[in-house]
Amino acid sequence: MDGILAGKLALVTGGGRGIGAAIARALAGAGARVVVCGRTKPELDAVAREIAGVAMRLDLTDRGETDKVIASVGHVDVLVNNAGIAESAALDRTSDEIWDRILELNVTAAFRVTRALVPSMIAGKWGRVINVASNAGVSGYGYSTAYCASKHAMVGMTRALAIDLARTGVTINALCPGWVETQMAEEAVTRIAAKTGRSEDEARTSLAAMSPQRRMITPDEVAHAALMLCSDGARGIHGQTIVIDGGAVLK
Numbered sequence: 001m002d003g004i005l006a007g008k009l010a011l012v013t014g015g016g017r018g019i020g021a022a023i024a025r026a027l028a029g030a031g032a033r034v035v036v037c038g039r040t041k042p043e044l045d046a047v048a049r050e051i052a053g054v055a056m057r058l059d060l061t062d063r064g065e066t067d068k069v070i071a072s073v074g075h076v077d078v079l080v081n082n083a084g085i086a087e088s089a090a091l092d093r094t095s096d097e098i099w100d101r102i103l104e105l106n107v108t109a110a111f112r113v114t115r116a117l118v119p120s121m122i123a124g125k126w127g128r129v130i131n132v133a134s135n136a137g138v139s140g141y142g143y144s145t146a147y148c149a150s151k152h153a154m155v156g157m158t159r160a161l162a163i164d165l166a167r168t169g170v171t172i173n174a175l176c177p178g179w180v181e182t183q184m185a186e187e188a189v190t191r192i193a194a195k196t197g198r199s200e201d202e203a204r205t206s207l208a209a210m211s212p213q214r215r216m217i218t219p220d221e222v223a224h225a226a227l228m229l230c231s232d233g234a235r236g237i238h239g240q241t242i243v244i245d246g247g248a249v250l251k
Contacts, residue, residue: 004231006031011076013060013113014083016043018182019132022219023080025051026227035073038083060109061101070113075120078230081110081154082132086184088143088191099146106150111157118161118170127170128230131158132222135178135249138241151176155241162239171238173229178245179207179216213246 010027014020015036021043028034028051036044037058044055058069060083084106087098114129121127136144137151158174165172179185185207192203208215225242228234243249 002029003031004227005078008032008077009035009075010078010080011035011037011073011113011117012080012082013037013058013109014132015080016040016047016055018184019177019180019219019222020080020082021047022223023082023130023132023226024053026220026223027078027080027230028053030227030230032078035076037069060113061104063112066109066112067116070116073117075124076117077121077124077126078128078130079114079117079121080130080132080226081113083109084132084134084150086144086147086188088147088188089145090143091145094145099149102146103150103153106147107153107157110154114157114161114172118165121170122165122168125169127168129161129170129172130226130229131155131172131174132226133158133174133176133241135176135243135245137174137176138243138251139249158241159239166238171229171235173237173239174241175222175225176241176243176245176249177217177222178211178243178248180222181216181218185216211246211248215246217244217246 010032012020012024015024016038024034024036034053036047037056038044039059041057048055060066131154133154134151136148137155140148155174158172161172189200189203193200
């Protein structure tokens with residue numbers, strides 16, 4: 001897919017590491033100029049140097065800052081809403097603060113950025129919006145009420161906007177990976193080991209075992225799907241939830 005995004009500008013939130021960084025590399029490899037946004041400037045700078053892109057520090061939970069930064073970017077052709085957090089807690093320990101924090105970053109911020117940038121895509125009659133959700137957006141997991149709710153909300157937002165955008169030349173889809181080999185997964189491994197008394201290797205194996213393939217997904221596999229959605233050949237893929245989890249969730 002070399003060159004399919006030549007002359008296009010892409011913005012990737014949470015682009016400093018993991019899935020976001022992998023998608024940024026894939027888009028840049030296809031010719032796009034890529035802006036990577038996130039809260040950790042050193043990581044963003046490293047990715048931007050690697051892909052000859054632009055790093056922009058952005059705390060998406062700060063609505064005022066988000067509005068200013070997104071306005072400064074102006075028009076983009078590809079938007080990847082990837083930034084997100086995960087926290088585990090039983091229902092009675094899921095505080096309002098946890099609920100608000102997860103929903104704000106995982107779905108409200110994505111909605112606000114999409115609302116700001118999609119109108120210029122519509123005006124240009126071409127655009128791609130890729131929402132990085134989770135297979136937790138099409139299924140349920142224990143001790144993850146707020147996280148699952150946020151990812152279901154992102155999937156619902158994707159489906160609703162697909163109806164609105166269907167005749168504009170802009171497509172919107174949600175990628176729904178399972179456990180991915182990222183820092184977020186490693187943090188989950190550490191939490192599981194601490195709570196259960198298992199070793200980190202045992203905890204990691206238990207996460208991999210949730211997939212029939214008995215492995216975690218790699219960030220590059222998610223990036224491959226994102227790049228595919230940017231191609232003209234994928235213009236008929238619209239409003240879809242693309243599950244990338246080795247068959248853990250079949251729908």
